[in-house]
Amino acid sequence: MTSLREKIKLTLDQNLKQRDELATSTIRLILAAIKDHDIQFRTKKSGELISDEDILNLLLNMIKQRKESVKIYSEAGREDLQKREEKEIEIIQSFLPHQITDSELEDILKDTINELGCTSIKDLGKLLGFLKNKYPGQLDMQKVAEKAKKNLQ
Numbered sequence: 001m002t003s004l005r006e007k008i009k010l011t012l013d014q015n016l017k018q019r020d021e022l023a024t025s026t027i028r029l030i031l032a033a034i035k036d037h038d039i040q041f042r043t044k045k046s047g048e049l050i051s052d053e054d055i056l057n058l059l060l061n062m063i064k065q066r067k068e069s070v071k072i073y074s075e076a077g078r079e080d081l082q083k084r085e086e087k088e089i090e091i092i093q094s095f096l097p098h099q100i101t102d103s104e105l106e107d108i109l110k111d112t113i114n115e116l117g118c119t120s121i122k123d124l125g126k127l128l129g130f131l132k133n134k135y136p137g138q139l140d141m142q143k144v145a146e147k148a149k150k151n152l153q
Contacts, residue, residue, distance in 0.1 A: 005034060005049070012027040022087055066089045067089065069085045073085060097137050099138055121153065
């Protein structure tokens with residue numbers, strides 16, 4: 001099985017051959033961010049390379065940043081920049097596993113709350129930690145926290 005890092009590098013090669021400038025520059029940004037995190041990881045003497053799970057979290061953060069930019073560009077009437085950011089989001093999302101929908105999330109939350117025996121808001125940390133490990137890169141943890149708070153009252 002190829003790692004996420006290898007998949008990203010292979011996609012870069014394909015986009016270079018296709019001369020897709022936006023995809024190429026976006027993937028180069030992803031690889032630069034991964035390399036930057038590798039260096040931070042190495043200086044902490046934790047190993048050589050960050051894990052696929054760390055890469056997924058990095059990609060989710062990149063998407064979150066771009067969504068904020070889309071909102072700002074939309075409010076400023078900069079449709080050209082807004083569209084570029086939206087395309088970058090699509091490119092980054094192509095490396096993520098299936099994203100869990102709101103309806104799926106409701107079912108997962110109910111099942112997990114019962115499975116872990118969560119009864120109050122004090123169990124929120126335990127619940128979020130469990131879900132983050134079980135569904136890496138598939139959940140918007142901010143959304144999960146909001147919905148979980150409603151279910152744990």
